[in-house]
Amino acid sequence: MLFEEYTYFNYQFPEPQYLGAKHTHLPWIKKFIPDNVKTVVDAFAGSQSVAFLFKQMGYKTITNDFLNFNNQIGIALIENKATKLTHEDLKILFQSAKNKSDFELMENTFTKVFFEKEEARFLDNFRANIPLLENPLKQAIAFAAINRSMTRKITMGHFGHTQALVYANDPERIKRNRSLIRPIKEIFEELLPKYNNAVFDNKQDNQSFHKNSLELLPTVENVDLAYFDPPYCDSHADYQGFYHLLETYTEYWKDKEFVNGIKRYEPQRISGFDKKRDVINSFEKLFKLSEEIPNWLISYNNRSYPGIEEFEKLISKYRDVKVEAKTYQNGRGGKGSVAGSQEILFVCKPKKKHFVPGNHQHELVDERL
Numbered sequence: 001m002l003f004e005e006y007t008y009f010n011y012q013f014p015e016p017q018y019l020g021a022k023h024t025h026l027p028w029i030k031k032f033i034p035d036n037v038k039t040v041v042d043a044f045a046g047s048q049s050v051a052f053l054f055k056q057m058g059y060k061t062i063t064n065d066f067l068n069f070n071n072q073i074g075i076a077l078i079e080n081k082a083t084k085l086t087h088e089d090l091k092i093l094f095q096s097a098k099n100k101s102d103f104e105l106m107e108n109t110f111t112k113v114f115f116e117k118e119e120a121r122f123l124d125n126f127r128a129n130i131p132l133l134e135n136p137l138k139q140a141i142a143f144a145a146i147n148r149s150m151t152r153k154i155t156m157g158h159f160g161h162t163q164a165l166v167y168a169n170d171p172e173r174i175k176r177n178r179s180l181i182r183p184i185k186e187i188f189e190e191l192l193p194k195y196n197n198a199v200f201d202n203k204q205d206n207q208s209f210h211k212n213s214l215e216l217l218p219t220v221e222n223v224d225l226a227y228f229d230p231p232y233c234d235s236h237a238d239y240q241g242f243y244h245l246l247e248t249y250t251e252y253w254k255d256k257e258f259v260n261g262i263k264r265y266e267p268q269r270i271s272g273f274d275k276k277r278d279v280i281n282s283f284e285k286l287f288k289l290s291e292e293i294p295n296w297l298i299s300y301n302n303r304s305y306p307g308i309e310e311f312e313k314l315i316s317k318y319r320d321v322k323v324e325a326k327t328y329q330n331g332r333g334g335k336g337s338v339a340g341s342q343e344i345l346f347v348c349k350p351k352k353k354h355f356v357p358g359n360h361q362h363e364l365v366d367e368r369l
C-alpha cells in the first residue's frame with residue numbers, strides 16, 4: 001500500500017479557481033490526518049481538492065457538495081477510476097446539436113452579461129450534446145472541464161459581478177490575462193488533458209454526492225475521518241452568488257427565475273451554514289450527526305462567525321479539540337484570505353477517557369467532566 005500511495009501522488013489535481021479551495025494548504029492539512037484511517041468523508045467538498053488528496057492517500061473517499069457542478073468534479077475525479085474523454089467524444093460534444101431549440105438558456109440569460117452571443121451559443125450547443133456521451137463518468141468530465149473553462153474566461157473567476165465584458169474589452173486586462181478573449185472551446189481543449197490525466201484508480205469504491213451535508217451524514221457508515229470545510233459565515237459565504245452560472249449550466253434550470261444584474265437563479269438551495277441566524281444550529285446538528293465518526297478535521301478562518309473561541313467551545317462538547325493556525329503571507333485563495341488572516345484547522349479526536357479507581361472500577365469517565 002505504501003508504494004501505491006506514493007504512486008497516486010504522481011497524479012495532479014487540475015488547478016482550481018474556487019473561493020476557499022484548499023489546494024495550496026494540502027501539505028499542511030495532510031500533517032493532521034490521523035493514522036489508521038481507511039474511510040473518509042469530505043462533506044463540503046467544493047473544488048474537490050481535499051477529496052483528491054484523500055483519494056491519493058488510498059482512502060475510500062466519500063465526497064459531497066450541495067452544488068451539482070462541484071459534484072460533477074467529484075464524479076469525474078474522485079469516483080471515476082479509468083474513464084477519459086476521447087477524440088470521438090470531442091466530436092460528439094462539438095457537433096451541431098439536433099435539438100437546438102431546447103437549449104437556449106445560456107444565450108437567452110447570459111448574452112451581454114458574461115458572454116457575447118456566439119460564446120453563449122457555443123455553450124448551449126455543447127450542453128445539448130453532453131447527455132449523448134455514453135455514460136455519466138464521461139459526462140462528468142465534460143462538465144468539470146467546461147465549467148472550469150468558464151471560470152478561466154471570466155475576470156476574477158466568478159460570476160458575482162457584471163464587469164466580465166467590460167474587462168474582456170480592456171487592453172490592459174487582456175495583456176495580463178489572454179483567456180479573457182480566447183474562445184471557450186480553445187480553453188476547454190487546453191484544459192481537458194489535465195482532467196483526463198488526473199483520473200486514476202486507488203482500488204477503492206469512492207462516491208460523490210450532491211446533498212446537503214446534514215442529509216448526507218445519516219447515510220454514511222464506518223467512516224474514520226470527517227473533513228468539514230463549510231462556507232465561512234460572514235466572510236465570502238455566498239457560493240451560489242459567486243458560482244450561480246455554473247450551477248445553472250449544469251442543472252440547465254427550466255424552473256428558476258434569473259434575478260439581478262448577474263442573473264442569479266432564484267430560489268436558491270438552502271445551505272444552513274451561510275447565515276448568522278442558522279449557523280450555530282446547523283453546526284450542532286452536524287456534530288450530533290457525526291458522533292459515530294471518531295476523527296474530525298474542520299477548516300475555518302479567524303474572520304468567520306462564530307469566532308474561534310466560541311466555535312471551539314461548541315466542538316468540545318463532542319470532541320477533544322486542538323486549534324492549529326496558518327497565517328497567510330499574501331491575499332491568495334479568497335474566502336477571507338487577505339494578508340494577516342489565518343487559516344484555522346480544528347483537529348478533533350475522541351475524548352480521552354480514564355479509569356476512576358475505587359467503587360466505580362469499571363466506569364469510564366470523561367476527563368473534562
Ligand SMILES: C[S@@+](CC[C@H](N)C(=O)[O-])C[C@H]1O[C@@H](n2cnc3c(N)ncnc32)[C@H](O)[C@@H]1O
Nearest residue numbers: 020021022044045046047049066212213229271
Ligand atoms: C469553503 S468551500 C469548500 C472548499 C473545498 N474544501 C475546496 O478545497 O475546494 C465550502 C463549500 O460548501 C458548500 N456548501 C455550503 N453549504 C452546504 C451544505 N449545507 N451541504 C453541503 N455543502 C455545502 C459550498 O457549495 C462550497 O463549495
